[in-house]
Amino acid sequence: MTFQTLKTGFLVAVLSTLLAACSSTGTEDGTGEGLSGSDVGTGTAGSGSAYGDDLGAGGVATVFYFEFDKAVLTSEARAALDTHAQRLRGSNRQIRLEGHGDERGTREYNMALGERRANAVREYLIMQGMNGSNLEAISYGEERPAQLGSDEQSWSLNRRVEMK
């Protein structure tokens, strides 16, 4: 599973490098206009395709972690989300906020907790001026752990929201 995460990370890195290379406007200028991606896409121009821009550009976190049984954003998460909101305000890019939990507790209850976490991120981004219709909260509960293992470290890595 760790290998899997690394591999996905690598794939995303390769894709974003490729996309950055194709894009004529820089994706790091931080303004909404620069991120419209209208000169990158083909048929999906303006609607924001899945890889329309690199959310993690400049090293901004796209995964946010939570305490056990909690859906409260940490100050680090809020700081990263402020940056995302600044970059994405005014853009039409569709964002998936995937909420996850650790393996403890029942599966459907963890689905609800995962959604609560994804909604905490969504509501924070809306407060920062983002358009809620571009933000979808989707819970995976405990079904897609980032790391397998029944220990505190694995659990803390699994209680997360991934921004995609």
Added chain:
Amino acid sequence: MMKYRLLLILSLLLGATFSAQAQLTIEITQGVDNPTVIAVSPIEAGNAVLPEDISNIVSADLQRSGLFNAIDRANMLSFPRETKEIYYKDWRVLGAQYLVYGNAERLSDGRLKVTFGLSEVLGEKIVLAQVVHGSNNNLRDIAHYISDKVYEAITGVRGAFSTRIAYVTATPGRDNKLVYRLMVADADGAREKLMLESREPLMSPSWSPDGKELAYVSFETGRPAIFSQKLGDASRQQLTNFRGLNGAPSWSPDGRKLALVLSKDGNPEIYTMDLASRQFTRVTNHFSIDTEPNWTPDGKALVFTSDRGGSPQIYKLTLASGALERLTFRGSYNARPRLAPDGRTLVLVHRDGGAFHIASQDLISGDFRILTSTYLDESPTVAPNGAMLLYATKRGSKNLLAAVSIDAGVKFLLPAREGDVREPAWSPFL
């Protein structure tokens, strides 16, 4: 051309090994202190070899209930095929309290006629004598039928050996990403059958009361959605596609409705869905988490998990009146309730310190018992005869199924040969 042929052969081979993928086995870890000693004499068709050993399956069924100790065939002094061949002394000497005996006969139309009996050794009395017909293809069904009849004659409780179980497996694929499979097998883990395979999570299988369909959650659309699938022809349909949660389906006892969870209105609420009209009725209304509904056997109420009191606890909602009652008060985490067929015994997941156990609560006396001693136990499902429950647990890093009797006296594990197994759902009587 050659290449294609090779591919075809490979996929055929893969298909063949695949069908044996999870293959549950059984390890009995605890039985009752004074099990009934029973001998199951070989049931054979003269000189013809049957593809399944009926008596072995019956012995294993009875042994697995934890209530019986089956005598090893190697120790038997005789193999009676019919009543007049029983020498009770042979069985008293072995300490057998009961004897199952019989024979199979090939009829001219190719079918098999199995005659079996049950006798009480001390009283030298025939308790049961029956004939059952079948074919080579359903010898396991015949064996489970015999087990059901013998179990009921001795314990007074209907046997559940002819039932099935559904469960979800997760196995890393060739690319190391998890492959999720919804499986159905006999209650003893045999004859495992694939219902659905997906690269996206599958969860929460629930049987229709006629045992012909399963409802479950699949993420194949990129979001959780509820589907139902027929066991007969594997045909399936998508039942829900709302924004947010679409989860925890539970079939009503009359088969006409599903209780389920949707968060389309902002937070998880319980709804009932009329399957014929596709009308949804919202039955809870609270800003907290409401989830994991399960019907009472009379279909008049739902039990469910809610954290409206500050921690997850079990509540009961009477549908006609809207009356709500909190059922659990012990500890800070009680979730995923399932009612036994008597409507009185509630089983649930209970947190005790850092461990999650399966517990039962008698809804009349209030008696609360922790039934399991492992750490991450979840997803309890009660057999249709109420005698045992299956649940998911963890051994090392592996998820596997385990069973415990409702009085905690009998325990066994169903480890899989490969992969993680979770979310068992025991079928109704079939």
